[in-house]
Amino acid sequence: MKAVYLTKHGGIDALKFGELPDPVPEGREVLIRVRACGVNYVDLWVRGGLPFFGPTRFPHIPGTDIVGEVVAVGPAVHSTAVGARVMVNPGVSCGRCPFCLSGEDNYCPQYQAVGIGLHGGYAQLVKVPEANVVPLAFDMAWEAAACVPASFMTAWAMLFEKARLQPGEWILIHAAGSGVGSAAIQLARLGGAIVITTAGSDEKLEKARALGAHYLINYMQQDFLRAVRRITHRRGVDVVIDHIGLEVWERNLLCLVPGGRLVTCGVTSGYEAKTDLRHLFYRQLQLSGNKLAGKAALFRVINLLQAGKVQPVLDRVLPLQEAPLAHKILEERRQFGKVVLVPE
Amino acid sequence: MKAVYITEHGGIDKLTYGEVPDPVPDANEVLVRVRACGVNYIDLWVRRGLPFLRIPYPFVLGQEVAGEVVAVGPAVKGLALGTRVLIHPGLSCGRCEACASGRDHHCEDYQLLGKNVPGGYADFIKIPDTNVLPLPASVAWEAAVGLPNSFCTAWNMVYETAKLQPGEWILIHAGGSGIGSAAIQLAKLAGANIITTASSDDKLARAQALGAQHLINYKEHDFLHRVRRITNRRGVDVVIEHIGEDVWERSLLCLARGGRLVTCGATSGYLPKLNLRYVFFRNLQILGVTSASKGVLCKVLTLLEQGQIRPVVNRVLPLADARQAHQLLEERQVFGKLVLRPEGS
Numbered sequence: 010m011k012a013v014y015l016t017k018h019g020g021i022d023a024l025k026f027g028e029l030p031d032p033v034p035e036g037r038e039v040l041i042r043v044r045a046c047g048v049n050y051v052d053l054w055v056r057g058g059l060p061f062f063g064p065t066r067f068p069h070i071p072g073t074d075i076v077g078e079v080v081a082v083g084p085a086v087h088s089t090a091v092g093a094r095v096m097v098n099p100g101v102s103c104g105r106c107p108f109c110l111s112g113e114d115n116y117c118p119q120y121q122a123v124g125i126g127l128h129g130g131y132a133q134l135v136k137v138p139e140a141n142v143v144p145l146a147f148d149m150a151w152e153a154a155a156c157v158p159a160s161f162m163t164a165w166a167m168l169f170e171k172a173r174l175q176p177g178e179w180i181l182i183h184a185a186g187s188g189v190g191s192a193a194i195q196l197a198r199l200g201g202a203i204v205i206t207t208a209g210s211d212e213k214l215e216k217a218r219a220l221g222a223h224y225l226i227n228y229m230q231q232d233f234l235r236a237v238r239r240i241t242h243r244r245g246v247d248v249v250i251d252h253i254g255l256e257v258w259e260r261n262l263l264c265l266v267p268g269g270r271l272v273t274c275g276v277t278s279g280y281e282a283k284t285d286l287r288h289l290f291y292r293q294l295q296l297s298g299n300k301l302a303g304k305a306a307l308f309r310v311i312n313l314l315q316a317g318k319v320q321p322v323l324d325r326v327l328p329l330q331e332a333p334l335a336h337k338i339l340e341e342r343r344q345f346g347k348v349v350l351v352p353e
Numbered sequence: 354m355k356a357v358y359i360t361e362h363g364g365i366d367k368l369t370y371g372e373v374p375d376p377v378p379d380a381n382e383v384l385v386r387v388r389a390c391g392v393n394y395i396d397l398w399v400r401r402g403l404p405f406l407r408i409p410y411p412f413v414l415g416q417e418v419a420g421e422v423v424a425v426g427p428a429v430k431g432l433a434l435g436t437r438v439l440i441h442p443g444l445s446c447g448r449c450e451a452c453a454s455g456r457d458h459h460c461e462d463y464q465l466l467g468k469n470v471p472g473g474y475a476d477f478i479k480i481p482d483t484n485v486l487p488l489p490a491s492v493a494w495e496a497a498v499g500l501p502n503s504f505c506t507a508w509n510m511v512y513e514t515a516k517l518q519p520g521e522w523i524l525i526h527a528g529g530s531g532i533g534s535a536a537i538q539l540a541k542l543a544g545a546n547i548i549t550t551a552s553s554d555d556k557l558a559r560a561q562a563l564g565a566q567h568l569i570n571y572k573e574h575d576f577l578h579r580v581r582r583i584t585n586r587r588g589v590d591v592v593i594e595h596i597g598e599d600v601w602e603r604s605l606l607c608l609a610r611g612g613r614l615v616t617c618g619a620t621s622g623y624l625p626k627l628n629l630r631y632v633f634f635r636n637l638q639i640l641g642v643t644s645a646s647k648g649v650l651c652k653v654l655t656l657l658e659q660g661q662i663r664p665v666v667n668r669v670l671p672l673a674d675a676r677q678a679h680q681l682l683e684e685r686q687v688f689g690k691l692v693l694r695p696e697g698s
Contacts, residue, residue, distance in 0.1 A: 059630065061634075062630075062634065108610065108611070113611060115636065116609075116610035116611040116636055117610075118610070171638075254629050255629075258629075266451075266459070266461075267451065267458075267459040267460070267461065267463070268451070268456060268459040273629055273632065273633050274633050275633060276629050276630065280628055280629040280630045281626060281627070281628060281629075282627050282629050283624060283627075284624075284625070284627045284639075285623055285624060286597050286616060286618075286619040286623040286624070286625065286641070287403075287404075287619060287623045288641075289616065289639070289641035290616055290617050290618060290619075290641035290642055290643050291641075291643050292641065292643075293458065293459060293641050293642055293643050294640075294641045295514075295638065295639070295640045295641065296632070296638065296639040296640070297636075297637075297638045297639075298629070298631075298632035298633035298634070298635065298636055298637045298638070299633055299636060300633050300634050300635075300636055
């Protein structure tokens with residue numbers, strides 16, 4: 010099959026396009042013909058390498074957000090069949106530990122995500138466990154569906170599981186143009202919150218408004234902390250959703266009301282954040298880290314998609330072999346929503 | 354009246370025992386004759402000075418106060434002279450969203466006794482009538498003053514913030530401290546597996562008597578190493594700490610995936626390194642706590658009355674010996690609470 014893969018960690022030129030052996034489904038595995046694969050910021054980490062993270066064997070195929078059709082199944086597979094339209098639930102876990110059995114499979118010590126520790130969807134074919142296949146039983150374009158899994162699941166867990174957002178609360182969502190940002194704006198709006206968001210251009214902010222953001226901050230033109238104080242009449246926000254890290258960390262903490270919650274799912278600007286513990290406990294702040302979500306979150310998200318309550322945010326579609334360009338676009342923060350790769 | 358006060362920030366020698374004017378209660382306030390006042394680490398911080406802390410001098414320290422009502426302002430109803438009361442140390446506006454939600458400790462105008470307004474290192478104290486809670490005759494003064502700061506904060510940390518559940522593993526740092534000894538008892542009550550640390554085997558034996566099952570002498574052993582061994586490398590679900598920098602990074606490494614670290618202080622330094630990748634990859638929660646809502650004091654008082662918890666009193670000292678109390682606390686020599694008692698009370 011054709012695939013985009015890594016033979017070692019590195020820059021954009023480490024992405025190779027070429028031929029790899031077709032995967033063969035065994036036991037409870039399902040072989041999927043990839044129709045579209047979303048690109049996530051985490052793919053850049055997989056490519057560049059992080060301590061204790063990502064692939065341990067090469068060649069490695071990235072790609073976490075996968076939709077396609079079942080083309081073969083292992084002998085022990087019963088719940089799906091050849092021809093089914095499916096979306097891949099990206100978290101693979103042991104299924105037997107207390108975390109897995111409590112619906113917190115993303116805390117499982119053996120947790121691996123498709124495209125991160127396991128081969129992903131930058132390819133014509135991918136095999137995943139049967140437990141990770143979710144039927145896509147309604148009409149939606151492949152390219153749109155591929156925008157959904159990682160960003161919406163992560164945003165879901167951040168807003169409703171970690172921050173426990175309530176109607177009428179103020180929320181600051183950083184980076185409206187990112188996958189998580191554009192999903193979080195829609196979910197927060199749906200949850201009845203008052204949404205403030207940031208982006209680096211007015212054009213992106215107008216798109217964020219269309220998704221439901223109430224207040225817009227162009228962080229290239231104004232300091233977001235001052236803007237948040239002005240918008241909330243110095244009250245501050247109840248929740249901050251962040252994946253920028255260092256660059257915004259200290260100001261994030263200053264945006265929060267006493268008892269406010271900051272949820273982070275990543276860093277694009279540095280990870281050794283200065284945190285004044287006195288501020289943390291005097292203002293009784295809550296900082297939560299979040300990695301993806303339990304499998305259950307995808308079912309909630311699919312329900313909302315099917316009901317038309319949230320929309321996939323598609324920036325552009327590229328052929329699979331253009332994966333290096335997709336990475337470049339993300340690195341330069343040029344996209345609004347998802348960049349999706351489509352194999353020939 | 355006699356009081357212990359400071360006229361500037363600094364060392365233990367800044368504590369003065371002497372005469373200050375008697376407080377006069379305003380319309381909605383109560384004058385209380387102090388029978389006992391707990392000594393807390395926060396008293397040391399106020400004495401030394403904190404950024405953004407502006408206090409009027411002479412300033413009387415002391416956050417945990419119990420005594421008898423001796424006078425009331427004209428607007429105070431239903432509170433008889435002579436009533437035994439325990440004082441809730443938090444003053445809030447009573448009108449904002451946080452106050453109306455039962456989260457008065459999240460009020461923007463929140464003030465603490467002995468930190469922002471004069472406290473209980475004195476013969477008398479005045480306080481709004483909404484801050485006094487009737488104290489049953491069966492509860493001793495020294496026991497009562499173990500509740501407002503240590504037990505209420507520990508309640509907030511263990512139950513409201515960490516949401517500790519039966520069967521979970523919890524690491525409680527400094528089992529000999531006011532917060533630590535309270536947290537051990539509350540965690541035990543909730544059915545958790547408790548690991549605690551202290552600097553001496555003597556303190557650890559006392560922590561064990563309160564309900565801690567696993568003991569770590571941190572002077573002799575690395576607590577991270579021990580926690581991994583005790584939990585068979587699983588880690589703990591909850592860490593309760595108020596040490597800060599010295600234990601911060603290792604405390605995060607003690608946590609199981611999805612674990613919660615709750616902090617209410619930083620006696621060893623307040624600018625630790627925080628590696629965000631570790632925080633989000635392991636789904637950790639870092640939760641700050643100060644004090645607790647007024648409602649919590651009612652709950653811990655019920656537990657005390659019912660004999661479910663017992664504040665650990667280290668010793669009762671005369672008010673005039675406040676310097677000695679600060680010295681003992683600074684040297685971490687005490688297990689449990691130091692209590693000051695004004696003369697003749």
